[in-house]
Amino acid sequence: xxxxxxxxxxxxxxxxxxxxxxxxxxxxxxxxxxxxxxxxxxxxxxxxxxxxxxxxxxxxxxxxxxxxxxxxxxxxxxxxxxxxxxxxxxxxxxxxxxxxxxxxxxxxxxxxxxxxxxxxxxxxxxxxxxxxxxxxxxxxxxxxxxxxxxxxxxxxxxxxxxxxxxxxxxxxxxxxxxxxxxxxxxxxxxxxxxxxxxxxxxxxxxxxxxxxxxxxxxxxxxxxx
Amino acid sequence: xxxxxxxxxxxxxxxxxxxxxxxxxxxxxxxxxxxxxxxxxxxxxxxxxxxxxxxxxxxxxxxxxxxxxxxxxxxxxxxxxxxxxxxxxxxxxxxxxxxxxxxxxxxxxxxxxxxxxxxxxxxxxxxxxxxxxxxxxxxxxxxxxxxxxxxxxxxxxxxxxxxxxxxxxxxxxxxxxxxxxxxxxxxxxxxxxxxxxxxxxxxxxxxxxxxxxxxxxxxxxxxxxxxxxxxxxxxxxxxxxxxxxxxxxxxxxxxxxxxxxxxxxxxxxxxxxxxxxxxxxxxxxxxxxxxxxxxxxxxxxxxxxxxxxxxxxxxxxxxxxxxxxxxxxxxxxxxxxxxxxxxxxxxxxxxxxxxxxxxxxxxxxxxxxxxxxxxxxxxxxxxxxxxxxxxxxxxxxxxxxxxxxxxxxxxxxx
Ligand SMILES: Nc1ncnc2c1ncn2[C@@H]1O[C@H](COP(=O)(O)OP(=O)(O)OP(=O)(O)O)[C@@H](O)[C@H]1O
Ligand SMILES: [Mg+2]
Numbered sequence: 113x114x115x116x117x118x119x120x121x122x123x124x125x126x127x128x129x130x131x132x133x134x135x136x137x138x139x140x141x142x143x144x145x146x147x148x149x150x151x152x153x154x155x156x157x158x159x160x161x162x163x164x165x166x167x168x169x170x171x172x173x174x175x176x177x178x179x180x181x182x183x184x185x186x187x188x189x190x191x192x193x194x195x196x197x198x199x200x201x202x203x204x205x206x207x208x209x210x211x212x213x214x215x216x217x218x219x220x221x222x223x224x225x226x227x228x229x230x231x232x233x234x235x236x237x238x239x240x241x242x243x244x245x246x247x248x249x250x251x252x253x254x255x256x257x258x259x260x261x262x263x264x265x266x267x268x269x270x271x272x273x274x275x276x277x278x279x280x281x282x283x284x285x286x287x288x289x290x291x292x293x294x295x296x297x298x299x300x301x302x303x304x305x306x307x308x309x310x311x312x313x314x315x316x317x318x319x320x321x322x323x324x325x326x327x328x329x330x331x332x333x334x335x336x337x
Numbered sequence: 338x339x340x341x342x343x344x345x346x347x348x349x350x351x352x353x354x355x356x357x358x359x360x361x362x363x364x365x366x367x368x369x370x371x372x373x374x375x376x377x378x379x380x381x382x383x384x385x386x387x388x389x390x391x392x393x394x395x396x397x398x399x400x401x402x403x404x405x406x407x408x409x410x411x412x413x414x415x416x417x418x419x420x421x422x423x424x425x426x427x428x429x430x431x432x433x434x435x436x437x438x439x440x441x442x443x444x445x446x447x448x449x450x451x452x453x454x455x456x457x458x459x460x461x462x463x464x465x466x467x468x469x470x471x472x473x474x475x476x477x478x479x480x481x482x483x484x485x486x487x488x489x490x491x492x493x494x495x496x497x498x499x500x501x502x503x504x505x506x507x508x509x510x511x512x513x514x515x516x517x518x519x520x521x522x523x524x525x526x527x528x529x530x531x532x533x534x535x536x537x538x539x540x541x542x543x544x545x546x547x548x549x550x551x552x553x554x555x556x557x558x559x560x561x562x563x564x565x566x567x568x569x570x571x572x573x574x575x576x577x578x579x580x581x582x583x584x585x586x587x588x589x590x591x592x593x594x595x596x597x598x599x600x601x602x603x604x605x606x607x608x609x610x611x612x613x614x615x616x617x618x619x620x621x622x623x624x625x626x627x628x629x630x631x632x633x634x635x636x637x638x639x640x641x642x643x644x645x646x647x648x649x650x651x652x653x654x655x656x657x658x659x660x661x662x663x664x665x666x667x668x669x670x671x672x673x674x675x676x677x678x679x680x681x682x683x684x685x686x687x688x689x690x691x692x693x694x695x696x697x698x699x700x701x702x703x704x705x706x707x708x709x710x711x712x713x714x715x716x717x718x719x720x721x722x723x724x725x726x727x728x729x730x731x732x733x734x735x736x737x738x739x740x741x742x743x744x745x746x747x748x749x750x751x
Binding site: 160163165166185186189190192193194196197198200203204205206207208209216217218220221222265 | 339343346347349350644645648649650651652653654655656658744745748751
């Protein structure tokens, strides 16, 4: 469970203020929460603050009940390694590593032995149906397969929260829909809180909760049964 | 260790660029190791030359014996030097003691007389430890021709070995009879007839024009030395103990001073200083070349991987681990460069040595020598460490650049 409390992050650009303003949002475990909104509405900004990649000017981020936004950079990096997972729009993977090695990397950074890391990474890749592609490099995988490797990497370490910024933007509908079905299913199965930034109606349609941003403000929160 | 793996893969990804960088490293390693090998060989040759040329490892002299200004024979001498030598031979660290007398005088062929600088040595002991005997006896290749030989061990033999220049100026060859004239220790004039048994080339023109060598027995007769000796050359069982032993002798033997060989080998010292200066300059140039070439390569690769670094940092890589990643990349480049450079060095060395190239005579010496590059492991280790140090320094800048990237900005990079 991830909580955002009164998050504000402002950018001053040409006399105009942009960013996010006073946003509060709960991201519950086992659900897929989607940050929706037009381009420039602050989705990425909010997601990066929630993912401890950026610091807010005001407000608080709580992870599993603990205030984490004020921790020093080192500790936040450690939390990202141990408790969070990330999926970006594209270019998520190291081109010099195979699918398996990409998924193993954060596990090994946590101190797991090569054997343990391989074991867990293989399981994670199996859960996204990529067992036949373990030893392919990113350039040898389709866009959808690359995104599935990124999801496997994000999930392999059993994180509390996975943050995804436009995960389907570089995919066509035929590949995007099954990917989001997979995300939705994995969120439920594993009790992970998924926070997805997207303006794709296909993604929004599969959400458990939809938070709509306009000009950096939360204008509506839709909770689906 | 996962960082090391990633570093290696990154280098292999940029194969052409890595190879170009490697070329610089291999050239530097080869240049350093060959120059270092040549330098080590020269030092070895010069120190051997000094030690086996008569100095031994430690020289024992009367106090003030280095200051010169001696007017009569054995004016500055170790009284009872022969007895002292016999005593020192009992020392467990001493392999041999070679007493010697330095004296001056005139050498006469009858019509012509020439001033000389004489050394008197123990023919048997000298031949066992010093190079001079070998040079005289080398059969037809010896400067004195096929009939020449080293001084005989017979106490009553009155023989002399002449520097080649000195022999030439008197028109003497092996078999010629000459007269040695000098002052005795007490100050009166004395003369002894001697026969030339060999000629010697001491390597220095000035010496060859003046130097002669006789047995201690001959000098004893000429100078009425009564057991006094100018100096003792001490040969040690362990050459590296020269400094310590010189100190010990100076402490234990009153009225004497003792010096390790390198303090007295002025030529050795000068060449050493010169070579270190040349080598240091070369090292500095290579450092700059390697530093700039590799810093540039690594910086370029950092700029190309900003997006990747953003993702790595997002997934939990610490900033300092990015520095470590770049240092691994530097380390692998250095290792590959050193190993390849080592192979090149061995090939080059084999090639050069097979050529039997004759080097010209160095300034002040009378003959050249054959170029032979020794195998010197220390030099290769030093060249390896040099490259590694340089690479760690040049990887630091790109590493810090990568570490300072803000994650959100790096992620926006495509
Ligand atoms: N580093 C920055 N400097 C200045 N302004 C910024 C910066 N980052 C974001 N902004 C501004 O903040 C606002 C929100 O940007 P953000 O990237 O969060 O939007 P978004 O909803 O993710 O848009 P998109 O759908 O196009 O990705 C925009 O007006 C943007 O111009
Ligand atoms: Mg965005």
